[in-house]
Amino acid sequence: MSTLVLGGLLFLSINLGGGIAWLVARLFRRSNEGLALLCGGFLVGLLASDIIPSAFHVYESPGIVLGILIGFMFLLVVNKLLYSSSQHNSSVYLLTIALFIHTIPLSLTIGNLLGDSSFALAISTSTILHHIPEGFALTSIFLAQGQKIIGLFLSFIGLSICFSLFIWIGHHLYLSIMAQSILLGVSIGLIALTSIKEFILHNVRKVSMRTSVTFVLIGYLFSIVFHFLL
Template structure:
């Protein structure tokens, strides 16, 4: 089968859907506590950053570009938080996480686009697309469930993620984005995921459960990220 951007986008949708299914099953265990599921999501995201995203970023891109991206991401969140504090009490943590994961797919999709012409990488590209995005599906689904968001919104996020991935695979196949720009994009993603996971999913719920439950949920979330990583 000849791979193209649309087929790879389909593989990504399949991947995030599997990750979402696992998150749904896990949520059934903690169906009586949205706080616990939010903490689980926070621990999972911290593990995803520590085990996958940050090490990969440091291995592939230069440190200054990543730091610049992190600062841009933090500034964006600060401005958005100030704006929302004035206009509405609603904090769109789920959708900020979605934006972060959208941005996170861009460097990978550009790289895959560059390799599309080489048939030798067909199987490895397909495998990478499926396995690499299982955690994203898990994280988004657990975040949506913990915040009580409508599942049709989650489906739209999955579709949007797949479309975004396909678009940037196509762009990567026809153009070349500098590694510095890709490093900045990945840094923005790291900053958004880190602040959202720590502030909205962990610190926001620290007083809602006992210290023992708090540490247990965080540890279980981190442990799940280790399982996904391997």
């Protein structure tokens, strides 16, 4: 199966997640803060139930921890650069960067297996299912912050191109497990810090505590549903 086909499958996958997020957003169209809190709860749940356990099971723990620390330092630098110009847009940029980085280890693994036809169906299925939550999260925060749809569309295209590119790299070049572990740790650190600081803590004071807890829990439960269904 070619890298372009897999990139197309990822594009369909994140669009499906985006469609689900759009439907959910219709329910909360009067509360952008609520949608951001929901997205934060969703990402925390996704990390706790899927990404972090899978990462420590497959990749090297020291590399993941080092990557998380690098992600934290990167976040501090990016925050200083972006907050000086646009605090409102910074969380969108950070989440997009985190998701780009998050696709790299999976893409490299798929690239290594690309020549084995027995894995074709499994690779296709995992590509489609694995990125539905990413599409959901990215669309939710774009809608919550009133960003232009063209920006979301370009992010989806960029993710697909990045995915295809690193599949090709993984098929032709070798990247050590330690290096992949560090990259995954960076993405975990960025997603965790962005979801907690930018989506939850930044919006929790704008609504009542009861409303905040409700939206965060709804988002967390959505992630559990995604985890068990996908």
